[in-house]
Structure formats: structure tokens, C-alpha cells
Amino acid sequence: xxxxxxxxxxxxxxxxxxxxxxxxxxxxxxxxxxxxxxxxxxxxxxxxxxxxxxxxxxxxxxxxxxxxxxxxxxxxxxxxxxxxxxxxxxxxxxxxxxxxxxxxxxxxxxx
Ligand code: SF4
Ligand SMILES: [Zn+2]
Numbered sequence: 001x002x003x004x005x006x007x008x009x010x011x012x013x014x015x016x017x018x019x020x021x022x023x024x025x026x027x028x029x030x031x032x033x034x035x036x037x038x039x040x041x042x043x044x045x046x047x048x049x050x051x052x053x054x055x056x057x058x059x060x061x062x063x064x065x066x067x068x069x070x071x072x073x074x075x076x077x078x079x080x081x082x083x084x085x086x087x088x089x090x091x092x093x094x095x096x097x098x099x100x101x102x103x104x105x106x107x108x109x110x111x
Contacts (some may be wrong), residue, residue: 030063093094
């Protein structure tokens with residue numbers, strides 16, 4: 001579904017039919033996360049990560065919170081590979097081990 005920020009996000013749901021006014025973010029949240037508001041979609045990295053990385057092994061957890069000194073608002077995503085653990089490098093690139101595996105399979109298929 002398209003978020004209020006205009007991005008496609010599989011975790012977003014809204015229902016404005018027949019007077020309803022329901023907006024939900026279903027992404028798994030960090031236990032320390034502030035509660036979600038629709039404006040959080042503006043700063044959320046999740047749609048970009050999902051658009052850049054189609055791996056089915058990615059688990060994402062998001063923490064919404066105020067910035068330093070209570071100023072601003074952030075959405076921080078932690079990303080894991082269900083097979084290889086935390087994705088410490090850029091989550092847009094995905095799990096390095098899965099990428100290496102995919103490269104190897106492609107090379108073998110082309111031989
Ligand atoms: S906050 Fe992020 S994960 Fe949640 S619906 Fe908006 S874009 Fe998707
Ligand atoms: Zn992996």
C-alpha cells in the first residue's frame with residue numbers, strides 16, 4: 001500500500017472507507033520504540049530498503065524515537081538475515097553472505 005509519504009510499503013495499511021479513519025504500520029517494532037504516527041513514514045528507511053533488496057531472508061525491526069535533545073524524530077531500522085544474523089553493512093545492499101551465495105549460484109548456472 002502507498003504510505004502518506006508516497007512510498008510503497010508492505011507494512012502500511014489504511015482504511016478510509018465509509019467514514020473510517022484507520023492507519024496502521026505493521027512493521028515489527030523495537031521494544032524501546034515510541035508509538036507510531038503516520039508522519040513517521042516520511043523519515044522511514046523501510047520502503048527504500050525493501051525496494052533495493054528483495055531478499056526473503058531479511059527481518060526488519062524499526063525504532064521510532066525523538067532525536068538528540070528531544071529535537072526531531074527518527075525511524076531507525078535494524079536488519080537481520082534469518083540465515084546469517086545481523087546485517088551490519090548497508091541494509092540496502094543486504095546480507096553479504098546471501099549476496100555471495102547468489103553470485104556463486106549464478107556463476108554455476110552460467111558455466
Ligand atoms: S513507518 Fe515505515 S514501515 Fe511503517 S508503514 Fe511507514 S514506511 Fe512502512
Ligand atoms: Zn544471509
